[in-house]
Amino acid sequence: MNDGVKYAIIDVETTGMGIQGNKITEIAILVHNGKQVVDEFHSLVNPESSIPYAITRLTGIDDYMVADAPKFYEIAKEIIEFTSDCIFVAHNVNFDYNVIHKEFADLGFPFKRKKLCTVRLSRKLIPGLPSYSLGKLCANVGIPLHDRHRAMGDTRATAMLFDKLLNLDNDRKVFNSFLKQGSRHATLPPGLAKEVFDQLPEKTGVYYFRNEKDEIIYVGKAVNIKKRVLSHFYDKKNREVSLCQQTTNITFEITGSELIALLLESEEIKKYYPLYNRAQRRNNEGFAVFSYEDRSGLMHLAWNNLKSAPNPICKFYNSTESRLFLERICEKFELCPKYCHLQSNVNSCFHYQIKKCKGVCRGEESVASYNKRVKEAIEYMSNDSKSYLIKQRGRNREELAFVLIENGIYQGFGFIDSDQQIASLDQLKEFLIMKKDNRDIQKILRGFRNKNEDKFVLLETESGFII
Known part of the structure; x- marks a missing residue:
């Protein structure tokens, strides 16, 4: 069936696996008219940068091979001509398309083509295979693959796969649905089914990117899960591109409350130690806020390396985090920045003005008056013996959520029907989902409290209360 549409089946080899800073070392294009290949283009490309040894081992392309090859701008006109009025086709199309798009952007040219991904088409038209990588897919469906990881070898194999997909979709129903304006198929990672993305909620919660082994490789939180997940797909940073290429499933947990989403995200990162999460995997604090009294009896607040901080009040991961926290404490309790060591080499602080x-x-x-507020600040920071309830929005209109801090220790969170009356702490705990406390959790709670003091309800555990 020839519907008059032309396809440019393309593969590029590059200096690396990402997008940013990645340069083309080889490109192959086969122009297909819907029945057969009618034209072709192939060239090595001088990337004007060195090719890493790991890439040479994979592709066989080294600096010597491309030394006399044309630079991208010298073949750009031919690439435009070969792809003009064509649909851009590739196996994992976003990678090849984005690399070429970036090369043209560097030349100041807006390269734009409709896209089709043979990985996504294969998942739809040849379902149930154990892997959809080009090598394993070709082996499963009987397509010969020569010169693997070379542009023309991979492009010829992709073209044969493309022929098979065309025959399986004779009425072009699947092809047309993928090309329909507004379709997410060209945006989604190649291994992720559109149905998985479609079922993501536009609600607050935590989401999990999973690979083909069902391992959690990234945990995130969002006010709008679907919108936040989509932003990962549009992000062209190398790390985001790599994350999306490995993603085959996305699961989620609705929390209703952004605070509970933050708390759950932090816990899950420490539980699963995902490959693509960097923040909150750390376990050791290196800095602390502490207090001391000078010769005149005036109390100071300061921060320093944890080893040099006597009797630390609060611990932090870096000096910036320590200073920012102390700045908020200084402002909240109207302390003097000079004696909080936030302003140095001054006789009197700027805050007085x-x-x-x-x-x-x-x-x-007086020193006594000032020290009284310092002690209040220290008690606020320590918060060792007080119990608080933080009321939050539930996962739906019929539900309330809460976070429980007992004797200064985070206990966890829970959900209650909005018409449920709670008259005691013991009764509340029947709905509590127990969680572990740690410094990251305390940091989240401190940050929330700095902006939402009114939402921390002090619990008198000896007497009853109602939620």
């Missing part, structure tokens, strides 16, 4: 310091640095406030 804007009426945020009561003048202890000018002798206008």
Whole structure:
């Protein structure tokens, strides 16, 4: 069946696996008219940068081979001509398309073509195979694959696969659905079924990217799960591209509350240690906020390396985090930045001029009065003995959520029907999903409290209360 549509089946070899900074070393194009290949183009390309040894081992292309090859701008016109009025086809199309798009963008040219992915088409038209990588797919369906990881070898195999897919979709129903304007097929990772993306909710919660072994490789939180997941697919950073290429499934858990999403995300990262999560996998703090008293009896707050901090009040992962926290404490309790070691080499602090310091640095406030607020700040930071309930929005309109902090220790969160009356802490705990406390959790709770003090309800555990 020849429907008048032309396809440019393309493969590129590059200097690396990502998009940013990745340069083409070889390109092959086969123009297909819907029945057969009618034209072809092939060239090595001088990337104007060195080819990593690992890439040479994979492709066989080294710096010597491309030294006299044309640079991309020298063959750009031919690539435009060969792909003009064609649908751009590739196995994992987003990779090849984005690399070529980036090369043209560097030349100031807006390269834009409709796209078809033979991985996604194969998953739809040849379902149930154990793998859809080009090598294993070709072996499963009987397509010879020569010169693997060379542009023309992979392109010829992709063209034979394309012929098979065309024959399986004789009425072009699947092809046309993939090309339909507004279709997500060209945007989604090659290994991810559109049905998986379609069932993602536009609600607050935690989402999990999984690979073909069903291993969790990334955990994230979002106010709108579907929108946030989609943003990963559009991100062209090398790390995001690699993440999406390995993703074959996405699962999720709705939390209703952004705070609970943050808490759950932190816990899950420590539980699964996902490959693509960097933040919150750390376990050791290196800095701390502490207090000391000078010769005049005035109490100071300061931060330093944990080993040099006597009796640390709060622990942090870096000095920036420590300083920012102390800045908020200084402002909240109207402390003097000079004696919080936020302003140095000054006789009196700048905050006095804007009426945020009561003048202890000018002798206008007594040491006793100032120290009283410092002690209140230390108690606030320590928070060792108080119990709090944080009321949150539930996962639906018929539900309320809560976070429980007992004696300064995070206990977990839970969900309750909105018409349920709770008269005691023991009754509340029947709905509690127990979780572990740690420094990252405490950091999340401190950050939330700095902006939402009114949502922390102090619990008098000896007397009843109602939620």
